[in-house]
Amino acid sequence: MSQPPELDFPAVEPVQESLSARLSELARLFLRLGAIGFGGPQAHIAMIHDEAVVRRGWLKEEQFLEGVAICEMLPGPASTQTGIYIGYLRAGQLGALIAGVCFILPAFLIVLTLSWAYFKFQGVPQIEDLFLGISPVVIAIIFGFCWKLGKKAIKDWQGLAIALTVLLVSLVFRVNILLLFLLAGLAGLVIYRPTAPPPAGPSPRTSAWLAPLLPITQGIPNLLANLPADPVAVSSFWGLDRIQDYFVPLSTFFLKTGAFIFGGGLVIIPLLETAVVDDFGWMTRNQFIDGVALGELTPGPVVITAAFVGYKVAGALGALVATIAIFTPSFLFIMFASPFLVRLRRNPWVKSFLKGVMPAVLGAIAAAAIPLSVAALQQDTLPRTAVAIAVGLAALIALVQFRRPTWQLVPAGALIGLIAGALT
Template sequence: MVQSEIKPAPGQPLSQRLAELAKVFLKLGTIGFGGPQAHIAMANDEAVVRRQWLTSEQFTEGLAVCEMLPGPASTQMGIYIGYVRAGQLGALVSGFCFIAPAFLIVVALAWGYFRFQGLPQINDIFLGVSPVVIAIILAFCWKLARKTLKDIAGMGIAIAIFILTLTTAINVLIQFILAGLVGLWWFRPRGTDSPIRNWWIPPMPLLLAHLPADTLTLSSFWGLERIGEFLLPLTTFFLKVGSFIFGGGLVIIPLLEFEVVEQLHWLTQTEFINGVAIGQLSPGPVVLTAAFVGFKVAGVLGALVSTIAIFAPSFAFIMLAAPFLLRARKNPWIQAFLKGVTPAVLGAIAAATLPLLRTTLAQPTLFYSIMSGVMGLLALVALIRYKTPTWLLVPLGAVLGLIVGLLPT
């Protein structure tokens, strides 16, 4: 698609097209359980099959661009459909309407989680949900490994990033950039010199945050007393994260875990894994875990700022650069960079999962630890062997957690 190919529907005013986009994507944002592949399938059914807003070729081409970009592909696909249908305003309307319902759900669940955190029933729910989330992450790693680890270079990058993430304080984003540079050299088009051969790469800062002594306490509901102090940190941090979510929404796990738990101390390890679980419970992309983090830091206002910041790069990529990206996605140098980043994503996620797994298994009693491990293994088998959808497993884990909580220990 190039800019000249974006044509309004004949005889249909812009206001009507925007209203149709709002209606469709509010519906998808409300009922879109099942993860990004389910979102994309539903968007294809609405935009291509039912309404003929796009041809199948346009949809496939747009999906290829969205999967190349950092950020949640399903959300970007919604933005892209709105862009094709009604230009820049259409992109804004479709993206906002797709994100808004899940944002409200995550904020409501975050409020409920922190409000009733001490109740035994809440602990029992997350006793079952947390191992399911770990299984979802591990199943994602398994699928990504089968897809990307096809040569010794990819395996080497994944192992190197895994070790670096576990043993050093180097920011994960810097690790991704370095892996991409390795990809530029190793996967470069044969018979050409790497564009980084003669570059001088200046020393890169580790981007380590100031380490507070204790984990941040919970904000008030609206966060008015904190938003002034945390507006800039939340904005800059989530803009950075939103610009580097290569390979799917679960890439947010190592990016967030490294900083919000270990460096910034905004969340505890337990709060973080439960926040990821809440992100899985919503119909939107898992990157809405950012809203959970923002709520802990600065209430509803913090959740809003975090959500806007993490999705802003997705809007910018589609609205400002879509025509260029459709041409650039076949560039061999871009493909080489991404071939370096993708196994790095796998290594970083695998490394970040280990402390989350330890936290999940470290239950108050041996019985609960064993049951947590069993539920995680069952969920992993269900995901890999039987392709059970995550939207079914997470509530099932919550029910099993409540049942286990009733058993005598």
């Protein structure tokens, strides 16, 4: 079993524990954190810090901060990758696998259960009333995220220009989002190029390490040409009748998506919305926004929305395939590339590339949020539309002005929706 390498800082005092004991403790800890981890990625990271650094002393403060910085640089959910990183330092690659799986598992089981209930009882008035209040809250969460990301990503007029360009191009033309991210990164290399000579570039081994990931950047093979234009019907619970046809499309699409979630979990929205609604016809736009809402209801990362999509397409097996695929890049980056990533994070050319990508992420999320807003706010009657707009505005104010956590706002929106639905 491989052991974690030296990572440029003093090692933690050795702990005289067997590998099995360390793995068992990692499993218990991250199962618990995965079950109670409400509050978003920053809350997750704070809880991991408290348990791993403060309470258990598994690693030093500088090691933890270095790990968080690496995970923030990478595509994928930063909090999940932080857990994988802690497991890697604690017990090698097997520790990374155990920590990550245990952190994701509670959210996966919750979303699987909620997905079954959603599609089982879809059309029941009370369910529709619930999402009358929940969906506008999710729209507020998306725009609140755009506001926070904007303050972080846009520091000058060039960044604003990149964000607006991606926003307009995404709205007017059907351009691949990943291509826009790549072009924005190349623009960042030009606009924000280092003024001082950069350190020695990556070794030839770097290209060899990146080579297996290059096919991910290509378009999905034409595996979906014969799929129906209308949204597919809901699968059976296990999806045994569907998984053979949809295994490759689900795994290919979500593997690619997981490799390009730059800037936080909500980046999944522009990557998913156009594909699963318009291109593949896997679900309606209302179903998609409801799936994002269910992802917000869970204690885990919002990218677990992939399980909702997978369940609609191919039942529980489809949910499992989609979840494994979307998290696989995170495991690969941490388990096999951590020493390289420590050096890569300090490379000024990498920083310039990411400085161009981040405004593009903002523009893409804003572009995806506009049609989703129409789907969430435009109801079948004027009173219900007024309720949805009011809930969305109130949730946005609560997020931006009063910094209320999302795990409080989503249930509150559900309650308001039930009450308003009964009255209208």
